[in-house]
Amino acid sequence: MSNETPLMKQYKEIKEENRDSILFFRLGDFYEMFFDDAVIASKELGITLTSRNKEKGQDVPLAGIPYHSSASYIAKLVRKGYKVAVCEQVEDPKTAKGIVKREVVKIITPGTVIDTDYLDDKSNNYLLCVYIKGDRAGIAYVDITTGEFRSTEIEGEDIISKALNEIHKISPKEIIVEEKTYEDFSSKFKNYAEISEMTMQSVPFVKNSELVLKDYFKVISLESYGLKGKREAVAAGAMVLEYVLELQKYNELPINKISYDNSEDHMELNLTTQRNLELIQNQREKSNLGTLLWVLDTCKTSMGTRMLKNFIKNPLLKVETIEKRQEDIGYFIDEVLIREEIREILKNIYDIERLIGKVIMGTENGRDLIALKKSIRGSLEIIKILGNRQLFETDLEKLVGIYNLIERSINEEAPFSVREGGMIKSGYNLELDELHDLSKSGKNYILEIETKERERTGIKNLKVKYNKVFGYFIEVTRANSSLVPEDYIRKQTLTNAERYITPELKDYESKVLNAKEKIEALEYQLFKEISSGVKEENRDFQELAQNLAYLDVVTSLSDVAIKNNYVKPKVFEGFSLNIKGGRHPIVEKLVGAGEFIKNDILLDEKKSIIILTGPNMAGKSTYMKQLALIILMAQTGSYVPADYAEVGIVDKIFTRVGASDDLVSGQSTFMVEMSEVANIVNSATEKSFVILDEVGRGTSTFDGISIASSITEYIHDKIGSKTIFATHYHELTELEGKLKRAANYRIEVKETESDVVFLREIVKGGADKSYGIEVARLAGLPKEILNKAKATLKSLETKRALIEKKMKGEQLSLFGGVIESKENSVEEEKRVLTPEEEKAIGIICDTDLNALTPLDALVKLSELKKMLK
Incomplete structure (x- = not known):
């Protein structure tokens, strides 16, 4: 025969229905947790782990918290990614027959927290659902603390990546995905560190999605919400609404409408661009310091x-x-x-x-x-x-x-608690005022009883007192016990006194105590x-x-x-970008007004690509990012940091900046770089703005130059977007003569016999020299290393000059020219080319570089390497 108690049986039944949640099981003034939940709670909340009655010969782990302070404990668990199921007593223990009935009244997850005291007041607490079907995705998200409920649809190739870009924009605390696509979505989701910390789980598809939304909003059509024909958005909206209603079982929600946001009304910003431009969160401390929001x-x-x-x-x-x-x-x-x-x-x-x-959900x-x-x-x-x-x-x-x-x-x-009274002003309700008068007149009435009883009994030191255990009573010293009247009822005997009650005192006590309860109940009502x-x-x-x-x-x-001396930009339906005296809004604020070097730009139908050269630390990345930020600010409606600005509407901003690898998916720095570039060239349009910084640096020099030149030509010929390509490959400056809409610009450098000064000014023309050793000096490398580097550089430059001299009349062009092989040409005076080398040269001569995609260039170079080895 099982020794399981009725209470534990009830607990296990409720826990079975909420296996994925930590169950807060209400017992009197506490929420108790048992078994594994108790162990987890003890560890995560820092509370004592104990045990209760043995069951089947084993102690049951137990941990508990006071119910009135549960909000902070729940918030802490939810922030750590746990779900919490709150199980309440749903009948009065005084009237219950047998064990008190209990039910889970709400389940709290990161996206369904309603206690605003534990939320960031400057950020929304979004719960988001993504529903993917084919090359289309519906996204719906809700903040149940504000009632904001929005949806949108996106479409195109690699739809999961597009959805992740939107998710990063929205920054939800919790994501739910339709269970049929959960695995595909989850595998890609984990590769994005910026959002992979969000809680995510699968949910079933909601049948009759449109009917679910119409029933909730009590409308006959969703057309007024802009959702007519938006099947994916409707499906996502129904799933997120059903999820919320299921978890917040008894709470009315402040959701009055669902708004549809047309993705065609907003600029597309992929996840990489959002990260590189540091719009809301910086990449170091993950705070808003040094971001556009901060400015x-x-x-x-x-x-x-x-x-x-x-x-x-x-x-x-x-x-x-x-x-x-x-x-x-x-x-x-x-x-x-x-x-x-x-x-x-x-x-x-x-x-x-x-x-x-809070008012709508009843937590005010x-x-x-x-x-x-x-x-x-x-x-x-x-x-x-x-x-x-x-x-x-x-x-x-x-x-x-x-x-x-x-x-x-x-x-x-008014007090924080709504159950203790003290909220309602006097004069608002007559009955409440009378109850307050009764409660306030208690002291005078007690004094009257005390005086009257002293006169009646002749006991001069008789006192009327009160405590929580016995209520009101009359206290008489033992010396006067013979004077106690017969109608006194003995309540308690002390060492030196006796305590009594009288019918009159008991009647008054009943009125006073009832008055307090009535005041609290009436005030709450x-x-x-x-x-x-x-x-x-x-x-x-x-x-x-x-x-x-x-x-x-x-x-x-x-x-x-x-305060920052911004100007109103002219925004128009056109191609050109004309900025005079532009500044980087974030860097300018960091270095101080007046210290930042202004720069101009003009990109139009005649000149759409800039090849920007110059040394590290000179300001290439700052210049490119400032242009992207000025465009973005202008299209939010903001004024911009410039002396003058004309901005033709940009549909997408793409940034390929910096080097990083992806260890989780096993991708090298160069593979990540190429993947990002592939996304850009496959997604950009003529109306886009593209930043490419040092593309091709993750491989050998010739590989990198070939890839960089091919990418530039592809954007110029096939896409036509406004583009700035920053590079250390001085060879790329030759593209100005080949591409009609390309132009060379450089970061101006002032060089003296003993020093190099980066002037931060953008001027026309290409750089013919790098200053890597100077940057290394500024970074603090030891002089011994710097001197050795200078000697090595001088030796390499001497060898290069010698090679060029020996080449004599030979033609060498990295961009579609011809390499002729002759005896005594490059390496040794008497050396001739091998058959493999001649074959490789032939392949190069026969290849149309203009027709190569970046990936084709990589494949071709790999073949040539193998051949020459």
């Missing part, structure tokens, strides 16, 4: 910062939308007093999005409503200041109504009625929150534009 964010509210992040990661493609933002920013640049007054008020506006989310307290009231007051002040120039429309009557409701009902210093009134206007509050966030963003961007 642009002077927002006064967390709502504004969240919206600004979205703007930065989603530059616009429609000129009219960009110009509308520019107009709003320009207004606040001109109206200095209005801008500063509004920014001062914004400081006192709370996170309305999340406050309303009195202080949340006070914060909402203050935010309404600030909003009304802003609307008054804006006067006739209304950036948004708001139902003032509803706002005033909610303000007045909270003003007359909720105490300014009234509080929820007030919250319901606020909840009814949740759509208006969510709209107000979005409007205030936008106002915060445009005033922040106007503030930054003035």
Whole structure:
């Protein structure tokens, strides 16, 4: 016969249904965890691991936490990637017959945390679903703390990589993938360090996806949400909604609509570009220091910062939308007093999005409503200041109504708990006031009883006292026990005194204690009625929150534009990029205003490719990135760091910068480089902007030059995108004479007998020399190494000169010329070419380099190497 207790049987049944979660099992004032859950919780939370009754001869591991402080423990587990199932007592233990009924009321995962105290207030807590079918993907994501619910669709080759680019933009805390494509997605997902730390799991496809969304939003069609015919987006939306509803079993959600974002309205930024440009997070500390966000964010509210992040990661493609933002920013640049007054008020506006989310989900307290009231007051002040120039429309009557409701009902210093009373103002409810009067008059009434009993009994030191165990009682010393009346009922005997109660005292005790319970119950009831009134206007509050966030963003961007001396760029539907006096927004802020060297650029139909040469440390990468950032800023609607700027709309920005390998997938630095370049040449269009930095450096010199030249020619002839190719291969400067729309530029260097100075200026013409040893000197290499390097360099240059001299009339061109073999030509005076060498030369002469793709060039070079060995 099993010795399993009814409680453990109940626990195991519930745990069986939630095997992938840590089960918080409610027992009185504690959440208990048993077996493996207890062991995990003990380790991860730093709480004591103990055991309870033996079961089948074994101790049951046990760990517990107080239920009133569970939020911090749950947050800690969720941050570590665990799911937590919260199991509550769903019936009153006093009236339960047998074991108390318990149920899991919610399951908390990284993407479904509702306790905002443990979330980053300046970042959304997104749960995202990706649904892939063929070459199309639907993406839907929701933040249940704010009610934001969005979807989009993307299509094309390598759809998983495209989806990962979008996921990196959105930065969800949790990803769910339809189970049929989970394995394919997961294998590629792990190769991206930036997002692989996100929690990810598979979910089943939701049948009748459209019906699920229509039922939830209570609409007859999804057309009003822009989802008509968007099957993949609808499927992803239904899956993420079903997932949330399943986990938040009894919570009402602040999700009122689903918005469709057309991917054709926003610039495409792949994962590599987002990382290289350091838009939101730097690559070192993974913070926002030294990022574009760091430069642009002077927002006064967390709502504004969240919206600004979205703007930065989603530059616009429609000129009219960009110009509308520019107009709003320009207004606040001109109206200095209005801008500063509004920014001062914004400081006192709370996170309305999340406050309303708490109200809808029933997790609000009195202080949340006070914060909402203050935010309404600030909003009304802003609307008054804006006067006739209304950036948004708001139902003032509803706002005033909610303000007045909270003003007359909720105490300014309301407690955090909604169950202990003290929230409701006196004068709001007559019954509550009477109960408070009864509770407050208790001291006087006790004194009256005490005085009356002293006179009746003649016991002068008789006292009426109270404690939590016995309630109210009369205490009489033993010396006066003979004077105690017959109607006194003995309650407790002490060493030197006796304690009694009387019917009158017991009746009063009942009234006082009941009054306290009634006050707490009535206050909670009234509080929820007030919250319901606020909840009814949740759509208006969510709209107000979005409007205030936008106002915060445009005033922040106007503030930054003035302080940093930015200009309004001309954005148009065209090809050219014309920037005069451009600066890198991040580097400029780091080095200080006035210290950064300005540079120009003009790319148009006549000149679309720049081959940029110059030494390391001279500023090539900074120059290229600054151009990409100026384009991106312009298309977010922001002003830009330049003296003048014209930006033709760019559909995609690509960056191939720096060297890295991928140890997880076994790819070398050069393979990663070639993969990134392949992605660029396969995805770029004529309207794209491409940065290529030192492509081809991961292999031998001739291999690298061949690949670099082929890539440049391919972009020039086949794609036509605006491109800057920074290189140390001086040989590439020969392309200017071969490619009609290519031009050479270099970083100017000032050289003296004893020193080299990098001037950071971009000038026309190619560099004919590298300064690697000078860079090594600046880096601090020992003089012994530097001197040896100089000697070796001089020797190599001498040998090269000798070879060139011996070549005499021979023709050597790396770009389609002819190599003629003659006796006594290169290595030895009497040496002739071998048959293999002659064959290799013949292959080179017969190869049309213009027709080679980068991959073809690699294959061809590999064949030649094998032949010559």
